[in-house]
Amino acid sequence: MWNEPVSASRRAIRAGIGLALLAAIGWGAADASAATVSKPVKDLTRAAEFVFRGTVQKTGAANLSIVEPNDKTAVVRVDEILKRSGTLDDFTGRDVTVFLSEPLRAGDQRVFFTAVRLLGESLGVQEVGRDAAPAADLRAQVQSAQGEIVREELAARLAAADLVVAGRVISTRPTYTLPQKGPITEHDPLWWEAVLEVRSVLKGTAAEKTVTFWYPSSADVMWAQVPKPNAGQEGTWLLHRQTPEAGAAVFAVADPRDLLSAAEETVAGTVVKP
Amino acid sequence: MRNLTIPCAALFLAAGCLLLGAREARAIDVCGNGICATTAVPPESCSTCPADCGPCPPPPGVVTVINMIPNAQSAETGQDSEPNLSVNPNNPLQIAGSAFTTNPTGATTTAPIYVSTDGGTTWTMNNIVPSGNGSTGDITLRFGGTSNFLYTGTLRGGSGLTLNILRTANFTAATTMTLLTSRGNVDQPFVQASTFAGLDRVYVGNNDFGAASGRTATIDRTLDGTAATPVITPLRLERRTTCSQDGPPIRPAIHADGTVYSIFYRFRSPTCTSPFTTDVVVVRDDNG
Numbered sequence: 001m002w003n004e005p006v007s008a009s010r011r012a013i014r015a016g017i018g019l020a021l022l023a024a025i026g027w028g029a030a031d032a033s034a035a036t037v038s039k040p041v042k043d044l045t046r047a048a049e050f051v052f053r054g055t056v057q058k059t060g061a062a063n064l065s066i067v068e069p070n071d072k073t074a075v076v077r078v079d080e081i082l083k084r085s086g087t088l089d090d091f092t093g094r095d096v097t098v099f100l101s102e103p104l105r106a107g108d109q110r111v112f113f114t115a116v117r118l119l120g121e122s123l124g125v126q127e128v129g130r131d132a133a134p135a136a137d138l139r140a141q142v143q144s145a146q147g148e149i150v151r152e153e154l155a156a157r158l159a160a161a162d163l164v165v166a167g168r169v170i171s172t173r174p175t176y177t178l179p180q181k182g183p184i185t186e187h188d189p190l191w192w193e194a195v196l197e198v199r200s201v202l203k204g205t206a207a208e209k210t211v212t213f214w215y216p217s218s219a220d221v222m223w224a225q226v227p228k229p230n231a232g233q234e235g236t237w238l239l240h241r242q243t244p245e246a247g248a249a250v251f252a253v254a255d256p257r258d259l260l261s262a263a264e265e266t267v268a269g270t271v272v273k274p
Numbered sequence: 275m276r277n278l279t280i281p282c283a284a285l286f287l288a289a290g291c292l293l294l295g296a297r298e299a300r301a302i303d304v305c306g307n308g309i310c311a312t313t314a315v316p317p318e319s320c321s322t323c324p325a326d327c328g329p330c331p332p333p334p335g336v337v338t339v340i341n342m343i344p345n346a347q348s349a350e351t352g353q354d355s356e357p358n359l360s361v362n363p364n365n366p367l368q369i370a371g372s373a374f375t376t377n378p379t380g381a382t383t384t385a386p387i388y389v390s391t392d393g394g395t396t397w398t399m400n401n402i403v404p405s406g407n408g409s410t411g412d413i414t415l416r417f418g419g420t421s422n423f424l425y426t427g428t429l430r431g432g433s434g435l436t437l438n439i440l441r442t443a444n445f446t447a448a449t450t451m452t453l454l455t456s457r458g459n460v461d462q463p464f465v466q467a468s469t470f471a472g473l474d475r476v477y478v479g480n481n482d483f484g485a486a487s488g489r490t491a492t493i494d495r496t497l498d499g500t501a502a503t504p505v506i507t508p509l510r511l512e513r514r515t516t517c518s519q520d521g522p523p524i525r526p527a528i529h530a531d532g533t534v535y536s537i538f539y540r541f542r543s544p545t546c547t548s549p550f551t552t553d554v555v556v557v558r559d560d561n562g
Binding site: 049050064065066085086087088089091115116117118119120121122123124126183184185186187221222224 | 344345346347348349350352353355356374377378379380381386389391392396397398399400401409410411412429434435446448459461462481483519521522541546
């Protein structure tokens with residue numbers, strides 16, 4: 001039986017989401033859970049992929065060879081990272097190029113809310129806005145905002161699912177026999193089905209003690225990140241009614257996030273609407 | 275007392291030069307100031323100051339291996355498979371690259387290409403390919419001949435077998451690439467482009483499962499890729515009825531005289547099952 005291990009990048013993303021969720025439910029820093037988040041800071045945090053406290057080293061400069069320096073570019077040292085999305089490296093203590101929304105001077109210190117434009121010798125990041133609050137306040141607000149945003153996004157994913165069910169995978173098997181019908185392409189999902197012994201239902205109804213769902217067993221680029229269940233695996237699955245093959249609708253997973261992480265499982269019960 | 279006789283003109287000149295602080299003209303010779311001071315003492319060169327003078331070209335017969343993954347992402351562990359490369363014929367220092375690379379910022383609306391402006395010595399990811407999940411299914415790219423436009427064919431990320439043909443006039447800019455055409459049920463877009471009589475001709479080979487009678491080998495072609503709204507026409511390459519389709523790769527090539535060739539697999543009857551009975555077919559268009 002083919003098994004797709006979770007990649008290191010996905011583990012890194014899940015770890016980051018986990019920390020944000022822990023902060024959201026009050027297991028993080030006390031000041032984070034107590035911080036009142038202003039709407040502008042929350043909007044900035046949502047829009048920014050890279051939020052950091054930094055010190056301007058030089059204006060009219062850049063440390064990316066592809067960038068032509070001008071009066072709106074500056075080299076900024078990253079003193080502290082408040083938000084780091086995706087699989088971005090840790091740039092603490094390193095210089096990055098900032099495309100400024102308004103001019104600054106060398107030595108200025110502030111919190112930068114940025115979108116990542118370029119990844120080269122260093123990062124090239126575009127300011128998406130500013131907030132005048134002190135850095136200590138912004139640190140707490142950004143951390144709280146991240147927790148709120150992660151909860152909101154999790155709630156949206158749960159709302160989009162037709163069935164959210166926790167349990168143990170009993171068995172897996174292919175849904176097709178060879179030779180297969182349909183277009184011949186390397187992007188064929190190679191649908192298998194998994195049988196799940198239901199432990200609890202967070203959303204929807206499961207009439208039986210088991211639920212069957214389809215998943216793409218393919219390692220092709222289109223499907224590589226979609227989780228592949230193994231017999232004996234425990235977990236909470238977001239299932240969607242689909243018609244992967246001509247015929248009756250089935251439950252299926254087709255998104256890398258259709259298996260909740262341990263941190264998400266902890267929070268899911270508080271945000272799901274049955 | 276003996277009088278020292280010094281030519282007055284020389285004395286005046288020396289005094290004037292000393293007064294002005296001028297010496298014999300010399301270039302500024304601080305490495306890293308952006309000036310390659312070849313007349314400085316000692317002179318700057320590619321070996322002593324590549325920051326100002328650029329990297330030294332390799333000796334003849336020596337191959338230089340460069341990691342295209344930018345330094346900012348040196349710890350990444352993504353799949354990054356099926357790489358594709360295009361050198362700008364109008365400026366060989368400009369090179370564009372693609373691979374199955376996911377946007378490392380976590381954003382889902384764009385996927386990256388790789389760009390170099392120094393002949394491949396340094397690389398930068400530029401997230402400008404439209405996407406639905408931060409990556410693409412398939413992706414290839416080509417510069418036009420003299421236009422500096424970059425054309426890309428993708429299977430849009432998160433949309434299955436949806437062909438996107440895209441372009442940008444500046445591959446280093448942050449602007450998302452422009453969508454020229456989109457069509458579903460298509461596989462393996464492969465781009466070629468060149469300039470003739472001032473116009474970019476763009477050919478995108480693809481396997482179009484929507485074609486009738488299993489004649490799926492297709493090239494999407496425009497004869498003016500830089501027009502405001504290029505007309506892109508799917509041209510069927512397959513002339514005979516197949517078992518149900520042609521093989522996935524359809525690969526065009528452009529000769530400098532404008533002749534266009536393409537090669538593909540025809541899956542022969544009676545059935546499309548492995549192991550396939552296959553013809554290798556080459557077609558040619560003398561008119562482009």
